[in-house]
Amino acid sequence: MVLLKISEVESRDLGKIVNLExxxxxxxxxxxKILKKLIGKNTFFLKLEKGQIKRELLGFIIVxxxxxxxxxxxxxxxKPxxxxxxxxxxxxxQTIEEIKRLKFINKIVLNVQISNKKAIKMYEKFNFKRNPTILEDYYHSGEDAYLMELDIES
Ligand SMILES: CC(C)(COP(=O)(O)OP(=O)(O)OC[C@H]1O[C@@H](n2cnc3c(N)ncnc32)[C@H](O)[C@@H]1OP(=O)(O)O)[C@@H](O)C(=O)NCCC(=O)NCCS
Incomplete structure (x- = not known):
């Protein structure tokens, strides 16, 4: 069985986080610089790791x-x-569950590249709704984005 662990990102994780990003x-x-600022600052900056002794970073999420x-x-x-x-x-x-525990949150929002079909499908699986308005030229690359939202029922 693969042992998975989700925990808060700490300053010492910064190097690995930057490389993966x-x-x-x-x-x-x-x-x-931005990733460093985001650690511990009004965020859920959560990492997913595998293994017990020598943990491998599988991914992360910043909310x-x-x-x-x-x-x-x-x-x-x-990680690819x-x-x-x-x-x-x-x-x-797990992140959505954590957010729901903050009783005052009623919506999760995000932006996604309009070409990122996989991510869009994944968010839809979790009931995020796609706003039909396209946010033009949203990314550095010049790509457009969608806004997606998930209402949290209280
Ligand atoms: C998007 C990302 C975080 C998803 O994580 P993942 O571990 O690959 O996703 P999962 O294996 O949990 O699959 C989640 C869902 O994505 C969709 N999906 C997965 N592979 C897919 C594919 N090849 N084509 C279309 N949809 C796909 C499915 O809906 C799947 O759910 P299901 O298996 O229950 O049908 C990951 O692929 C990633 O890091 N991509 C690059 C970075 C990125 O795009 N981040 C999101 C920015 S908004």
């Missing part, structure tokens, strides 16, 4: 809470060789 998001990657009633998933990825095996669903599911 760059490997997956390339020109759209958050720079190190920003600006103190209002919405939270924003600003970053979410799974572990994609399509259910790990992303697991991390997202």
């Amino acid at each position: 760059q490997a997956v998001f390339k020109e759209n990657a958050f720079p190190k 920003l809470n600006d103190g209002k009633e919405n939270v924003n998933i600003v970053n979410f990825l799974i 060789k572990y994609q399509n095996k259910g790990y992303g669903s697991y991390l997202l599911q």
